């Protein structure tokens with residue numbers, strides 16, 4: 548009795564696995580590119596900020612103060628473990644504030 552229930556369950560699992568494979572072949576992941584402003588320290592942004600996510604995370608924030616950008620970069624390092632040096636963090640904050648800032652220091 549238990550054996551046949553177990554076999555039925557295994558059969559269901561195998562069937563589901565096949566279904567998932569079939570569905571996954573149909574999925575097309577859209578490629579969305581975001582405009583990035585060029586400027587001083589862009590190289591530091593390119594090296595450190597585009598490894599985990601797209602630049603859309605930056606542009607979707609809207610204009611931020613220098614303090615807010617500094618804290619966003621710090622959040623990437625402290626909470627998400629981005630391996631970014633202090634010097635690069637400072638350069639990136641400058642770049643972000645210059646091109647995506649609101650003109651406010653705080």
Ligand code: HEC
Nearest residue numbers: 595596597598599600604605608619620623627628629639
């Ligand atoms: C180690 C991986 C990693 C790196 C490198 C990284 N980020 Fe992130 N970032 C994340 C994760 C994870 C999230 C949160 C994603 C989510 O919530 O969907 C995020 C979210 C964000 C957001 C959205 C707002 C927020 O506070 O969550 C911004 C803005 C952002 N990152 C900017 C940057 C910038 C600028 C850099 C370069 C200094 C950077 N990221 C590098 C992992 C990374």
